[in-house]
Amino acid sequence: MGKTRDSIIPWALICASCAPCFATEYVTIEQAQRLSFPSAQRFDNAFVVFTDDQKVAIENSSGIPVTTRAQKIWKAFDKDNHLLGWFIVDYVVGKHLLIDYSVAIGVDKKVHDVEILAYRESYGGEVRSRTWLDQFVGKDKEAPILLNHDINNISGATLSSRHVTEGVKRILATIDVTQ
Amino acid sequence: MLLNRKPGKASINRAKPLLGTFVHLALFSDELSEDALLDLSSACFARIAQIQKLMSFFDPHSEISLINSTVPNNPVTISPETSEVLRLANTLYIDSGGAFDPMQRDRSLYPEARIYFHGDNCLSRSLPAAIDLGGIAKGFAVDQAVKTFRATPEVSGVVNAGGDMFFFGRQPLPFVIRSPYQDTSSDLPRYLKGETVYETAVATSVFGPESAPTSITIIAKSCVVADALTKIVYGADHETAKSILNRYQAREITIGATRDVNHN
Numbered sequence: 001m002g003k004t005r006d007s008i009i010p011w012a013l014i015c016a017s018c019a020p021c022f023a024t025e026y027v028t029i030e031q032a033q034r035l036s037f038p039s040a041q042r043f044d045n046a047f048v049v050f051t052d053d054q055k056v057a058i059e060n061s062s063g064i065p066v067t068t069r070a071q072k073i074w075k076a077f078d079k080d081n082h083l084l085g086w087f088i089v090d091y092v093v094g095k096h097l098l099i100d101y102s103v104a105i106g107v108d109k110k111v112h113d114v115e116i117l118a119y120r121e122s123y124g125g126e127v128r129s130r131t132w133l134d135q136f137v138g139k140d141k142e143a144p145i146l147l148n149h150d151i152n153n154i155s156g157a158t159l160s161s162r163h164v165t166e167g168v169k170r171i172l173a174t175i176d177v178t179q
Numbered sequence: 180m181l182l183n184r185k186p187g188k189a190s191i192n193r194a195k196p197l198l199g200t201f202v203h204l205a206l207f208s209d210e211l212s213e214d215a216l217l218d219l220s221s222a223c224f225a226r227i228a229q230i231q232k233l234m235s236f237f238d239p240h241s242e243i244s245l246i247n248s249t250v251p252n253n254p255v256t257i258s259p260e261t262s263e264v265l266r267l268a269n270t271l272y273i274d275s276g277g278a279f280d281p282m283q284r285d286r287s288l289y290p291e292a293r294i295y296f297h298g299d300n301c302l303s304r305s306l307p308a309a310i311d312l313g314g315i316a317k318g319f320a321v322d323q324a325v326k327t328f329r330a331t332p333e334v335s336g337v338v339n340a341g342g343d344m345f346f347f348g349r350q351p352l353p354f355v356i357r358s359p360y361q362d363t364s365s366d367l368p369r370y371l372k373g374e375t376v377y378e379t380a381v382a383t384s385v386f387g388p389e390s391a392p393t394s395i396t397i398i399a400k401s402c403v404v405a406d407a408l409t410k411i412v413y414g415a416d417h418e419t420a421k422s423i424l425n426r427y428q429a430r431e432i433t434i435g436a437t438r439d440v441n442h443n
Contacts, residue, residue, distance in 0.1 A: 024203075026192050027217075035221060101196075116194035116201060154355045154370070155342045155383040155396055161196035 024119045029089060029102065033074065036104030036113040037084050040076040046086070047072055048178045062173035064166050071174055076104075083107055086175050089117070092167040101164055103171045114168055189213040193220045197227050198317050200341030202324075207350055210333040219334060223327045227340070230320040233261050236311045246302070247309045254303045262300040264312055264319045264403065269294045271315075271407050274423055278414030279407050281315065284308035317343045318382055318406025325402075335377070343382040345402045351377045358434055359385050359392035367438045374398070384409035391436040399429035 027035065033043050049070045050058070058066050068091075076084040085106040091098050097120040104113040190207045204223060206216045235241040242261045249255045257265075268281040272292075282292035284306060293305040304310065312319075317340050324338045325345045335348025346352045354373035361369050373381070376398070382405035383396040395412050399405040404427045412420045412431050424431060424443065433441045 024192065024194075026194050031217065035217065114196055116196070119194060119201070154339075154357050155344060155373070155381045161199060161201055164196045164201075 026116050026118065029117065032102045032115040032117060033076070033087050035115060036087055036102065037076040039078050040084055041079040042077050043074040043087060044077065046075045046179070048174075050178070054177050057177045058170060058173045061176065062170045064170040064173075066170065066174075071171075071178070073175075073179070085112065086179060088171050088175070090167055090171055092163040094119070094163060099164060101167065103168055105172065105175050109172070109176060111168055111172065114164065116164075189216055191216045191220060193217075193224070195224050195227075197224070198231055198320055198340050200317075202227055202341075203339040204324075204336065206328075206334055206336040207348075208334050211331070216334065219328060219331060223324045223338065226327050227320045227324050230260065230316065230323050233258055234264065234312050234316040234319070236309075236313060243310055243312060246304065249303075251305060251307050252303050254297050254301050256301045259300055260319075260323070262296075262302065264315060265294055265302060265310070266296065267403060267407070268312065268315055269296075271411065271423070274419075274426075275411045275415045276419055278419070279314065279410045281310055281312055282306070282308035283311050314410050315403055315407045317341065318380070318402035318404070321345050321380070321402040343380075343402050343406050345380045346376050347378060349377065351375045354381050356383060356394070356396050356432060356434070359394040360434070360438055367434070367440070371432075371434070371440065373432075380405040382406040382409055384413070386413045387436065393436055394434040396432040397424075397429050398432070399427055404429060 033040065037043075047070065050066065055066045055069075072089040074087040076087055078084055085104060088103045088105070089100065090103065091100055093099070099119055100117040102113075102115045102117055103111060106112045188207070188209055189212055190205070191213055192203070192205050194201050194203045196202075202224070204220050206220060208216060211219075232238065232240075233242045236243055238244060242257045246255050246257065265281075268279070271279045272281060277291075280292075282294075282304070284292055289306045289308060292308045294302055294310070295305065296302050321338050321340050321343050322345065325347045328334050328336070328347060332348070335350030335352070337344055337346045337352055342357075344354070346354070353375045356371040356373050358367055358369050358371055360367055373396075380399050380402035381396060382399075382402060383394055384406075385392050385394045387393045393413065395409045397405040397408040397412065399408060408423065408427065408429055408431070411423055412433070415423070421443070431441075431443045433443070435441065
């Protein structure tokens with residue numbers, strides 16, 4: 001219980017930096033908040049550090065193990081100060097590495113939106129090598145360079161979103177138990 | 180999140196868990212702002228979610244579940260979208276001699292299955308077989324997603340639903356094929372250089388045992404066709420596959436069990 005919410009972040013960063021992977025960054029947390037709750041006027045920090053009882057309750061309710069001691073949660077409010085819902089940032093392990101994602105849950109306690117924030121996978125070094133990539137580049141070099149750093153243009157790398165689906169289930173239980 | 184961004188040029192990357200995989204979306208524009216691209220991307224994802232809702236095999240409220248829960252030979256009225264996919268699925272099932280087969284059933288009892296169309300958006304199926312559009316709906320969802328950008332020619336980009344992708348707009352973009360052989364014991368690279376394309380669909384499916392997989396990539400004019408044709412090239416005899424590839428003006432790149440790369 002001595003851990004603070006900050007304990008989540010270094011773990012994600014360490015895992016991301018030690019593996020031979022490449023990360024695709026998608027929208028920022030602020031952008032995801034705006035996209036999930038377009039009418040929100042402000043997002044209040046409501047970070048939670050789980051008690052032992054809460055951890056057990058979340059696991060029992062969702063059937064998914066809770067591996068972190070805390071959860072990054074924000075409350076979204078409209079201009080009249082009405083609660084619109086909760087915005088949560090979470091991490092799950094994808095095929096090998098971590099996926100950062102956000103979940104928006106409405107006051108009806110239903111999932112309104114899921115957004116991937118960062119995606120890391122251990123793709124081969126060839127894809128990141130500039131000389132190798134230069135073979136592709138057409139007349140306009142600006143846009144393709146951006147694309148080459150992503151997994152957007154790889155065919156045949158089918159990835160299951162099952163772990164994110166499980167994570168969303170755990171987040172729903174987390175909101176139910178803690179809010 | 181933006182790399183190599185120049186003033187006046189906007190680009191965004193978004194991804195969402197949809198269609199049982201991750202749908203990645205990259206958009207570029209010289210004219211539009213980042214916020215405008217984010218709005219367009221939201222409309223695109225909403226369209227994919229709509230298609231998922233109509234055609235999911237696992238959602239008990241989908242139109243596919245409605246058809247599958249209806250007594251055989253009784254007509255069911257469905258949306259134009261589901262009707263369009265089922266018509267193509269039925270045509271490809273017949274033309275490929277069953278290599279592409281959207282009807283789950285005991286084939287020893289029911290070797291042949293048919294979907295009968297009664298008017299535009301009304302159909303029945305001939306057997307107690309479960310229609311599963313898993314081999315084609317992802318590609319269709321990508322095509323529908325791309326249509327949401329058709330009123331905005333200032334945008335180029337790619338929609339990639341777990342390897343079923345479409346490159347749209349005026350900007351030529353490169354694609355890469357992931358080899359099913361990820362070990363380093365052979366000369367085959369783990370990622371194969373594709374081509375730089377625009378207004379083109381690319382879909383890859385991997386077949387066969389894990390010890391000797393075959394990867395089939397189809398390059399076509401629509402993603403629904405590319406998605407379905409991967410299954411036909413794998414399952415149909417060579418002549419049938421070739422004739423269907425020609426009919427849809429599609430090409431294949433196959434990485435076979437002998438780790439050779441064939442273009443047809």
